[in-house]
Amino acid sequence: MGQTLEESVAMDRRGYLAQSLNMHSARAPGRWRRPLRRWFATLVSLDIPRGAGSAAAAMLLLGSVCYGVVKGQHADAIVANVRDICDAAANAAGFRIAEVALAGQHELGRDEILKVAGITERSSLLFLDAAQTRARLLTNPWIADATVLKLYPGQLRIEIKERQPFALWQKDARTALIAADGTVLEPDVPARFAKLPLVVGTGAERVAPNFLALLSRFPAISSQVGASVLVAERRWNLHLNNGVEVLLPEDHAEAALQTLIDLDRDKKLLSRDIVLVDLRLDDRVTVRLSDAAAAARDEAIKAAEKNKKKQRKGGEA
Numbered sequence: 518m519g520q521t522l523e524e525s526v527a528m529d530r531r532g533y534l535a536q537s538l539n540m541h542s543a544r545a546p547g548r549w550r551r552p553l554r555r556w557f558a559t560l561v562s563l564d565i566p567r568g569a570g571s572a573a574a575a576m577l578l579l580g581s582v583c584y585g586v587v588k589g590q591h592a593d594a595i596v597a598n599v600r601d602i603c604d605a606a607a608n609a610a611g612f613r614i615a616e617v618a619l620a621g622q623h624e625l626g627r628d629e630i631l632k633v634a635g636i637t638e639r640s641s642l643l644f645l646d647a648a649q650t651r652a653r654l655l656t657n658p659w660i661a662d663a664t665v666l667k668l669y670p671g672q673l674r675i676e677i678k679e680r681q682p683f684a685l686w687q688k689d690a691r692t693a694l695i696a697a698d699g700t701v702l703e704p705d706v707p708a709r710f711a712k713l714p715l716v717v718g719t720g721a722e723r724v725a726p727n728f729l730a731l732l733s734r735f736p737a738i739s740s741q742v743g744a745s746v747l748v749a750e751r752r753w754n755l756h757l758n759n760g761v762e763v764l765l766p767e768d769h770a771e772a773a774l775q776t777l778i779d780l781d782r783d784k785k786l787l788s789r790d791i792v793l794v795d796l797r798l799d800d801r802v803t804v805r806l807s808d809a810a811a812a813a814r815d816e817a818i819k820a821a822e823k824n825k826k827k828q829r830k831g832g833e834a
Contacts, residue, residue, distance in 0.1 A: 603644045612643035615671035621678055625659050633657045634665075634675065642667055658700050682710050684725055687717040687744075699723045718747035728753055728770075735774045737781070752797075761787055766797045776802065
């Protein structure tokens with residue numbers, strides 16, 4: 518039988534669809550070739566400035582050098598070399614530091630101050646940074662404040678304010694010299710400061726000024742104190758030169774010291790054979806005898822009891 522009209526139309530549609538797919542597949546690569554050629558032609562036709570390649574190479578080299586400097590930790594050395602070159606040029610131009618005037622130093626020597634300040638024979642006044650020099654000076658614990666003045670063409674003036682030695686601070690079996698603000702001035706104690714008050718314990722360097730000021734109001738006691746020990750960062754114990762330990766309360770230490778003064782004046786307490794006076798309670802004072810005194814006391818008590826027994830027997834007879 519012949520093909521019907523519907524079958525013919527269907528075949529035409531399938532044929533057209535297949536033909537369209539084939540044509541699309543054939544044109545697909547061509548669609549990308551034209552933009553690619555256009556982009557490549559634009560890239561080729563770019564007008565690259567002369568010397569751009571050298572600049573790029575120089576940037577690459579500079580980046581490599583910077584990376585090497587940072588990685589190898591050579592930045593400080595390079596900065597120092599550049600500073601030396603600048604100082605040399607400034608010195609040649611007449612800006613050499615011809616005179617350094619110092620004021621306010623007592624414990625620190627001239628050479629030590631100049632070393633801390635970073636001033637050498639090569640330093641120039643022109644490139645000296647006064648703010649940085651002052652900051653370097655303040656890193657020394659003895660220097661509480663400093664002023665740096667540049668007086669052209671060749672004079673430098675440095676004025677310092679030194680911290681004053683205040684006390685000796687013992688912690689973890691190490692004794693250091695401290696200022697009133699708790700700054701450690703020396704990790705070891707120079708012989709000339711050996712007679713300063715001794716404070717012991719964690720935190721003692723911070724609260725010592727207030728306590729020692731209180732203690733100084735009782736010279737009869739303070740003159741006998743060998744060491745003041747801060748206990749648990751709350752209260753103080755006094756170690757007297759005769760071996761007696763005085764336990765002060767956390768609060769009302771002033772009243773406790775006055776009580777101790779009164780007992781020593783009226784009862785000669787601190788002259789007795791004792792090892793400890795406990796003033797931590799407001800309503801009582803506890804005293805601990807030395808071993809020898811305690812043994813003697815026990816013997817005296819036993820002897821007194823024996824005498825009483827003899828007296829009783831004699832009375833009964």
